[in-house]
Amino acid sequence: MKIDDTITFAFKNIKQKKTQSLLTIVGIVIGVLAMVSLISLGYGVQNYIHEEMMKMGSNKITILPMKQFGVPPSHLFTKKDVKVVERVKGVDAIMYGWFGSCEIEYNGEKKLVSYFYATPSKLREVYKDSGYDIEKGRWLEDNDKYACVIGYGTAHNLFDREIKVGDVVKIKDKKFRVVGILKEVGNQQDDNSIILNIDIGEKLFGNKDKYNIIVVTVKEGEDIDKVAEDIKEALKKSLGDEDFSVLTAEQLAERISSILGVITIFVVGVAAISLLVGAIGISNTMHMSILERRRDIGILKALGAETTDILAIFVIESGFLGLFGGIIGLVLGIVMAKGVEILAHKMGYLMVNAWISWELIVGILIFSFLVGVISGYFPARSGAKLNPIETLRGE
Amino acid sequence: MIKLKNVTKTYKMGEEIIYALKNINLNIKEGEFVSIMGPSGSGKSTMLNIIGCLDKPTEGEVYIDNIKTNDLDDDGLTKIRRDKIGFVFQQFNLIPILTALENVELPLIFKYRNSMSEEERRKRALKCLKMAELEEKFANHKPNQLSGGQQQRVAIARALANNPPIILADEPTGALDSKTGEKIMQLLKKLNEEGKTVVVVTHDINVARFGDRIVYLKDGEIEREEKLGGD
Ligand SMILES: Nc1ncnc2c1ncn2[C@@H]1O[C@H](COP(=O)(O)OP(=O)(O)OP(=O)(O)O)[C@@H](O)[C@H]1O
Ligand SMILES: [Mg+2]
Numbered sequence: 001m002k003i004d005d006t007i008t009f010a011f012k013n014i015k016q017k018k019t020q021s022l023l024t025i026v027g028i029v030i031g032v033l034a035m036v037s038l039i040s041l042g043y044g045v046q047n048y049i050h051e052e053m054m055k056m057g058s059n060k061i062t063i064l065p066m067k068q069f070g071v072p073p074s075h076l077f078t079k080k081d082v083k084v085v086e087r088v089k090g091v092d093a094i095m096y097g098w099f100g101s102c103e104i105e106y107n108g109e110k111k112l113v114s115y116f117y118a119t120p121s122k123l124r125e126v127y128k129d130s131g132y133d134i135e136k137g138r139w140l141e142d143n144d145k146y147a148c149v150i151g152y153g154t155a156h157n158l159f160d161r162e163i164k165v166g167d168v169v170k171i172k173d174k175k176f177r178v179v180g181i182l183k184e185v186g187n188q189q190d191d192n193s194i195i196l197n198i199d200i201g202e203k204l205f206g207n208k209d210k211y212n213i214i215v216v217t218v219k220e221g222e223d224i225d226k227v228a229e230d231i232k233e234a235l236k237k238s239l240g241d242e243d244f245s246v247l248t249a250e251q252l253a254e255r256i257s258s259i260l261g262v263i264t265i266f267v268v269g270v271a272a273i274s275l276l277v278g279a280i281g282i283s284n285t286m287h288m289s290i291l292e293r294r295r296d297i298g299i300l301k302a303l304g305a306e307t308t309d310i311l312a313i314f315v316i317e318s319g320f321l322g323l324f325g326g327i328i329g330l331v332l333g334i335v336m337a338k339g340v341e342i343l344a345h346k347m348g349y350l351m352v353n354a355w356i357s358w359e360l361i362v363g364i365l366i367f368s369f370l371v372g373v374i375s376g377y378f379p380a381r382s383g384a385k386l387n388p389i390e391t392l393r394g395e
Numbered sequence: 396m397i398k399l400k401n402v403t404k405t406y407k408m409g410e411e412i413i414y415a416l417k418n419i420n421l422n423i424k425e426g427e428f429v430s431i432m433g434p435s436g437s438g439k440s441t442m443l444n445i446i447g448c449l450d451k452p453t454e455g456e457v458y459i460d461n462i463k464t465n466d467l468d469d470d471g472l473t474k475i476r477r478d479k480i481g482f483v484f485q486q487f488n489l490i491p492i493l494t495a496l497e498n499v500e501l502p503l504i505f506k507y508r509n510s511m512s513e514e515e516r517r518k519r520a521l522k523c524l525k526m527a528e529l530e531e532k533f534a535n536h537k538p539n540q541l542s543g544g545q546q547q548r549v550a551i552a553r554a555l556a557n558n559p560p561i562i563l564a565d566e567p568t569g570a571l572d573s574k575t576g577e578k579i580m581q582l583l584k585k586l587n588e589e590g591k592t593v594v595v596v597t598h599d600i601n602v603a604r605f606g607d608r609i610v611y612l613k614d615g616e617i618e619r620e621e622k623l624g625g626d
Contacts, residue, residue, distance in 0.1 A: 005504050
């Protein structure tokens with residue numbers, strides 16, 4: 001039998017039993033829908049983080065005073081450590097400061113925000129062309145004292161009344177004038193923020209000559225990994241221990257991605273189980289359908305069809321059932337992922353993105369076709385082996 | 396053309412052995428029209444299925460067009476069925492989802508696969524429908540849109556598709572009224588006169604009379620034969 005004849009035949013069979021076919025593929029539809037939306041969102045978030053990290057600067061190295069994310073620092077950096085890092089060959093600009101969280105007061109309301117202080121000129125040098133753009137007002141200058149720049153979220157979302165340039169906010173009862181508002185970055189931590197000058201910050205929070213972050217840029221043409229390695233060596237020598245981390249943007253992105261990757265694999269696994277249920281559904285329908293069509297099988301064999309012809313007819317039929325389920329699931333999955341993305345963006349979570357690519361689409365379609373083929377294979381094989389007289393007799 | 400030599404077919408039912416056919420010897424010449432009669436359960440269908448290579452004898456030898464079919468494997472038997480034999484069944488056995496024309500095309504698809512163009516296939520199928528005297532306007536009807544007689548004509552056209560030398564019909568008129576049945580028998584007779592070897596199983600003596608010879612089966616054995624001097 002020619003392959004296109006087989007396909008035509010399979011199509012006619014599916015069309016004949018529209019309702020039954022539709023019911024069969026519901027399982028596949030749900031499985032594929034779940035898989036597509038989860039993969040799409042999972043990779044979307046990973047890609048977003050990666051891109052943001054790279055935007056932050058593929059030429060930046062971040063140095064933190066702890067070995068791992070999330071653990072409290074064992075010691076803090078001082079001017080001496082800054083000097084050590086500054087002297088490493090290949091280091092261009094350097095910025096050091098402190099990030100933490102504090103309450104700010106505005107219009108009688110108090111809210112928790114993340115704060116960051118550093119020397120404004122150094123901050124700008126390191127983060128020039130890094131997406132930290134001013135939406136309104138201006139950046140801090142080195143001689144600014146009780147002035148601050150606030151994040152997009154702090155200005156627009158956090159308080160009942162929006163904060164405008166020129167307004168005054170209070171931190172620890174000290175008044176700060178807002179001189180600039182940053183553009184939206186897309187994550188809460190960066191958007192609900194306040195940035196101060198280092199002199200004021202150190203006084204306000206009582207951390208004189210202590211820094212919990214150092215960021216450097218690498219000179220053009222230098223190998224960033226090599227520079228990072230040298231910084232690590234230099235700090236190890238001067239501090240006498242290894243309780244700090246030196247991270248390039250790439251490494252940072254990878255660390256976060258790998259955590260997200262594990263979660264993605266887990267949820268996709270759950271989706272795969274629902275797909276398996278769908279496959280069993282197809283297998284079952286094919287089994288029933290072959291029982292119903294025993295007679296046709298006998299006729300086809302009497303007319304000269306070989307066992308492989310019969311096998312091909314049913315396997316292709318179930319393959320197409322899988323594929324149809326896959327197409328519907330794919331469309332619904334993409335719609336769902338996009339919907340989640342739009343909803344999340346509305347709520348300010350710019351990091352939630354639907355990742356849709358040709359690889360995903362083609363991969364899912366091939367996969368669902370194969371699920372159909374495999375689940376149809378065993379019932380089809382038992383059908384193809386039926387003895388023609390047995391099937392023709394029972395009238 | 397067809398030769399059965401000491402053919403026995405048994406079925407095991409638990410301990411018991413049932414003889415569907417007992418030591419059958421039968422010779423059917425090329426161009427002959429043979430009717431097989433006998434009471435229900437006498438082994439008529441079993442014999443026809445063995446001739447048609449749908450079934451294998453337990454003992455004995457079967458020759459179709461001088462080919463000994465005992466030695467063939469499943470694929471070999473399939474090829475004999477495809478090339479040498481056209482089947483006509485009581486229940487027509489058309490594929491319900493295919494049109495009349497597509498049903499007739501099926502044997503061509505299985506035989507020629509890629510080597511026959513779609514146009515050629517259609518042409519051949521239409522020719523067969525014409526030979527089976529089905530009006531062309533029914534070619535694109537589904538079986539359930541056709542009368543019993545028309546369906547049986549489609550089935551005969553399908554049996555003719557690969558131009559086999561032998562037509563086997565198991566009670567071809569069994570599901571038809573007597574007038575329609577007679578027309579179908581006239582068609583088979585015409586095909587026989589055009590050179591096909593025809594074997595018809597029937598309960599109906601009026602149907603059997605279309606043959607050149609009637610073979611009577613009883614309890615799996617040939618009871619007697621009757622030669623008819625034309626009809
Ligand atoms: N698969 C089988 N298993 C057991 N016995 C069988 C089987 N097939 C046929 N038989 C037996 O073989 C005998 C002959 O059956 P066959 O179908 O050839 O009869 P028949 O002459 O065609 O009858 P009918 O006129 O009712 O069609 C019967 O006794 C039947 O019960
Ligand atoms: Mg019978």
